[in-house]
Amino acid sequence: MLQPIDIPLEKAIEKKPYFKYLRIDKMPHIWCPGCGNGQVLKAICIALDKLGIDNNNVSMVSGIGCSSRTPGYFDGYTLHTTHGRALAFATGVKLARPELTVIVTTGDGDCTAIGGNHFIHACRRNIDITVLLFNNWIYGMTGGQVSPTTPKGSYATTTPYGNYEPNFSIADLAIGAGATFVARGTAYHVTELVNLVEAGIKHKGFSLIEVLTPCTIQYGRKNKMGIVDMYMWLKENTIPLKAWEKLPEEKRKSKLPRGILHHADNREEYTHRYYSVVEKVMGGNK
Amino acid sequence: MAKLELKYGNHACAEAAIIAGCRFYAGYPITPSSEVAEKMAELLPKVGGVFIQMEDEIASMGCAIGGAFAGRKSMTATSGPGFSLKQENIGYAVMSEAPVVIVNVQRGGPSTGLPTQVGQQDVMQTQWGTHGDKLIPAFCPASVEEVMEETIRAFNWAEVLRTPVVLLMDEVIGHMKESVDMTKFKDPEIWNRKKPKVPPEEYLAYKPEEDDVPALADFGDGYRYHVTGLMHDYTGFPTTNPAMCQELVERLIRKVKRRAKELEKNEEFMLEDAEFAIVAFGSTARSAKLAVKLAREKGIKVGLFRPITLWPSPEETLYRLAGKVKAILVPELNMGQYVLEVERCAKGQCPIFRMNRANGQMIYPFEILEKIEEIASGKIVIPVSKA
Numbered sequence: 001m002l003q004p005i006d007i008p009l010e011k012a013i014e015k016k017p018y019f020k021y022l023r024i025d026k027m028p029h030i031w032c033p034g035c036g037n038g039q040v041l042k043a044i045c046i047a048l049d050k051l052g053i054d055n056n057n058v059s060m061v062s063g064i065g066c067s068s069r070t071p072g073y074f075d076g077y078t079l080h081t082t083h084g085r086a087l088a089f090a091t092g093v094k095l096a097r098p099e100l101t102v103i104v105t106t107g108d109g110d111c112t113a114i115g116g117n118h119f120i121h122a123c124r125r126n127i128d129i130t131v132l133l134f135n136n137w138i139y140g141m142t143g144g145q146v147s148p149t150t151p152k153g154s155y156a157t158t159t160p161y162g163n164y165e166p167n168f169s170i171a172d173l174a175i176g177a178g179a180t181f182v183a184r185g186t187a188y189h190v191t192e193l194v195n196l197v198e199a200g201i202k203h204k205g206f207s208l209i210e211v212l213t214p215c216t217i218q219y220g221r222k223n224k225m226g227i228v229d230m231y232m233w234l235k236e237n238t239i240p241l242k243a244w245e246k247l248p249e250e251k252r253k254s255k256l257p258r259g260i261l262h263h264a265d266n267r268e269e270y271t272h273r274y275y276s277v278v279e280k281v282m283g284g285n286k
Numbered sequence: 287m288a289k290l291e292l293k294y295g296n297h298a299c300a301e302a303a304i305i306a307g308c309r310f311y312a313g314y315p316i317t318p319s320s321e322v323a324e325k326m327a328e329l330l331p332k333v334g335g336v337f338i339q340m341e342d343e344i345a346s347m348g349c350a351i352g353g354a355f356a357g358r359k360s361m362t363a364t365s366g367p368g369f370s371l372k373q374e375n376i377g378y379a380v381m382s383e384a385p386v387v388i389v390n391v392q393r394g395g396p397s398t399g400l401p402t403q404v405g406q407q408d409v410m411q412t413q414w415g416t417h418g419d420k421l422i423p424a425f426c427p428a429s430v431e432e433v434m435e436e437t438i439r440a441f442n443w444a445e446v447l448r449t450p451v452v453l454l455m456d457e458v459i460g461h462m463k464e465s466v467d468m469t470k471f472k473d474p475e476i477w478n479r480k481k482p483k484v485p486p487e488e489y490l491a492y493k494p495e496e497d498d499v500p501a502l503a504d505f506g507d508g509y510r511y512h513v514t515g516l517m518h519d520y521t522g523f524p525t526t527n528p529a530m531c532q533e534l535v536e537r538l539i540r541k542v543k544r545r546a547k548e549l550e551k552n553e554e555f556m557l558e559d560a561e562f563a564i565v566a567f568g569s570t571a572r573s574a575k576l577a578v579k580l581a582r583e584k585g586i587k588v589g590l591f592r593p594i595t596l597w598p599s600p601e602e603t604l605y606r607l608a609g610k611v612k613a614i615l616v617p618e619l620n621m622g623q624y625v626l627e628v629e630r631c632a633k634g635q636c637p638i639f640r641m642n643r644a645n646g647q648m649i650y651p652f653e654i655l656e657k658i659e660e661i662a663s664g665k666i667v668i669p670v671s672k673a
Binding site: 023026055056057059061071072075076077078079080081082085087089090091092094095097100117118121274277278281282 | 312331332334347348353358374375508512514515516
């Protein structure tokens with residue numbers, strides 16, 4: 001069995017500064033072999049380190065599912081909440097303490113099925129929360145059931161004859177609902193993901209970063225894809241936005257663009273707007 | 287000298303919340319509780335607080351808990367169906383020990399029921415609504431002035447016990463206007479959550495102190511910790527260790543139960559020499575009080591016992607009462623909820639009669655009087671509940 005790293009934490013941090021954001025004593029983590037979730041956590045930590053944000057200024061909030069176990073391993077103010085409700089709790093934290101960097105880790109089922117309502121309204125408000133949406137096209141923790149992003153024809157435990165439901169395009173959904181920063185990355189392209197998280201945190205407004213990350217056990221097994229197959233799929237079927245834009249229409253369909261898909265600076269951030277109202281009201285009382 | 291102000295029940299609730307130190311409100315509109323939100327929207331920005339109208343009831347409850355962990359005294363208000371929707375996150379507040387006040391201005395149910403009419407049908411939902419074992423304190427005011435007292439008390443206990451507390455009102459109390467003696471609320475006793483006395487690296491957010499309540503650090507104050515709705519150890523990290531899980535659930539209940547005597551609050555009216563007792567709460571208790579006076583005029587020795595703290599229920603007090611009187615009548619605006627608790631506590635010492643209504647109408651004093659006369663004259667022999 002894997003054991004927690006046996007070297008002093010200070011030594012580890014010296015070598016890898018982003019280790020300071022990890023609760024090493026809570027390792028080993030619960031994720032399956034080949035799972036991409038650890039890569040996303042690593043990308044978040046490296047991005048925070050690059051931005052020089054202290055642990056004491058970060059709150060990480062999640063709902064339920066594999067993705068939502070991330071805050072447990074993150075050394076900050078961490079809230080592992082109820083299924084689909086991470087954004088509601090995070091909105092509370094951000095409004096009460098606007099100076100905190102608030103990061104939400106959520107999955108495709110958590111965020112776009114049970115949490116769909118909170119998702120579109122957080123986009124609409126443009127509240128300064130950075131959402132890492134771990135999209136693995138399936139419900140991993142509950143045993144591999146179909147999710148709103150499961151590709152058509154794919155197998156899940158609740159679609160034994162193949163998925164017949166149309167699926168969400170998460171990025172389009174977020175842009176349509178008013179998110180001011182929307183990006184897509186993958187667990188394969190980690191360096192690129194770090195840059196996306198960095199840009200997302202820097203953006204003052206609602207940031208959504210969809211991360212394609214393989215569920216090697218539930219999705220992989222059901223759809224006869226091995227760990228390597230799944231990462232290769234990410235490598236071959238996603239391409240940088242600039243290259244994607246140059247593709248002819250018929251070739252675009254089978255590929256997904258990576259990068260910052262939407263970035264608008266024309267809307268005021270929610271907590272900023274709220275507290276300016278407070279200031280006005282309080283000033284008016286003097 | 288008294289300083290009387292005419293106040294609307296729901297507004298009084300909001301004003302008292304501000305006095306209690308509430309600086310965070312998340313809610314969703316629902317009748318008959320909406321005026322609490324409306325007043326909070328007006329008052330909170332004036333004191334630097336946060337008001338947010340969320341997208342739904344579930345979000346409101348979650349948001350309020352988020353605000354509580356980020357250091358604000360936090361509240362939400364709702365009615366029947368909204369209270370049902372909040373239940374999962376109320377359970378989360380119990381498990382994660384989030385201090386938060388939930389106001390439920392009851393209406394007729396089940397389902398959307400009677401949005402603008404009175405009911406007292408959430409007595410059991412308040413205690414048993416969310417899944418799993420727990421003990422959630424619930425306070426039940428019967429006048430506008432008492433709405434203010436109980437709102438402040440709800441915040442105080444939520445903070446001290448690190449637990450959700452329900453303020454269980456009903457439509458009549460929420461929508462009535464009465465004069466309130468404001469001198470009582472000029473400088474009320476305010477309790478705050480326990481902050482950790484140890485440095486951040488030694489802090490365990492779920493290690494109970496002597497009173498079974500762990501100290502609570504606010505997010506942003508340098509005390510980093512993990513919060514989850516899963517069974518957890520002292521650090522807050524998930525665990526399935528059977529001993530740890532058992533200890534946790536036992537403690538969550540025990541921390542409230544051990545303060546039951548302090549939490550208990552009742553009004554006793556003409557009970558000293560009573561042969562019969564009426565047990566009623568909320569707006570129904572007001573009808574009952576008049577019924578007691580009318581019955582006394584007719585020479586029937588009856589008194590009123592009005593629980594203000596509904597949960598934890600005043601077990602011993604009710605037991606003693608049942609041992610003292612010939613019979614108890616429990617009128618309530620539901621099909622028989624609190625009467626079950628009275629029966630449980632009475633342990634068969636006296637017959638218990640019930641009087642139930644769920645049609646959105648009040649129970650009038652003369653109706654209670656009639657029933658008391660029947661009971662006193664021995665016309666009804668077998669309690670309805672046992673017939």
